[in-house]
Amino acid sequence: MTTRSASAKYEGLGKAGKGHVSLQSGVLTDQFYGFNTRFADEPGTNPEELIAAAHASCFTMALSFALAQAGYSDGTLETTAKVKLEQDGPGFKITRSDLVLTASVPGIEADEFEKIAGEAKAGCPISKVLNAEITLEHTLNG
Numbered sequence: 402m403t404t405r406s407a408s409a410k411y412e413g414l415g416k417a418g419k420g421h422v423s424l425q426s427g428v429l430t431d432q433f434y435g436f437n438t439r440f441a442d443e444p445g446t447n448p449e450e451l452i453a454a455a456h457a458s459c460f461t462m463a464l465s466f467a468l469a470q471a472g473y474s475d476g477t478l479e480t481t482a483k484v485k486l487e488q489d490g491p492g493f494k495i496t497r498s499d500l501v502l503t504a505s506v507p508g509i510e511a512d513e514f515e516k517i518a519g520e521a522k523a524g525c526p527i528s529k530v531l532n533a534e535i536t537l538e539h540t541l542n543g
Contacts, residue, residue, distance in 0.1 A: 412510065422446065439486075450483045456498050456527045456535075457482035464521035468506060471517055476506035484535075493530075495533050502539040514541050 407429075411420040421431040427460060429446070430518045438445035468476060506514060522537045523527055535540045 422451070449486050452495065452527075452531075453484040455480040455483065455499070456525075456531070457500065458521040459525045459527040460500055460522060461502075463525040464504075466503075466520055467517050467521045467524075468509075471513070473506050473509060476504065476509075478506075479503045495531065497536065498528075498531055500535065500537045502537065503542065504539060505542040509541070511541055515539070 406425045407422060409420055409422045411418050413419055416436040418435060422434055423430045423432070433445035434447050435443070435445065437443035437496045439447040439449070457480045460482070461478050464478055464480075465476075479500045479502070483501070484495055485497045485499070486493050487496045488494075489496075502518065504514065504518075518537060518539055522535060528535050
């Protein structure tokens with residue numbers, strides 16, 4: 402149905418290497434990434450941050466559509482995703498993505514919201530592609 406793309410270039414090897422990532426949309430073009438943007442606080446991006454952005458936006462959109470399908474027409478959803486990278490033998494593995502949601506949906510009961518949010522978490526395409534634990538903590542503001 403839809404194909405999206407991104408590209409990455411890495412010049413030099415290991416810690417000394419410097420990478421640049423670009424998105425098909427042009428929102429990121431030659432955005433710097435490297436060892437220090439991934440494991441230290443150097444300005445730039447990193448793969449885990451990009452996955453966190455993808456997961457937060459995908460889940461939030463899935464929940465928005467599920468709430469609309471359930472008959473709700475107004476609300477605000479704000480999600481943060483925290484993607485955890487851990488040592489895995491000689492390499493690394495993303496072990497979890499923790500979604501933290503703050504929502505305001507007038508007229509919804511807490512149990513219905515929790516059910517719809519849980520289904521959106523499980524059904525969002527990024528959740529499906531991640532081979533990691535995915536948690537959801539939410540606050541529903543009345």
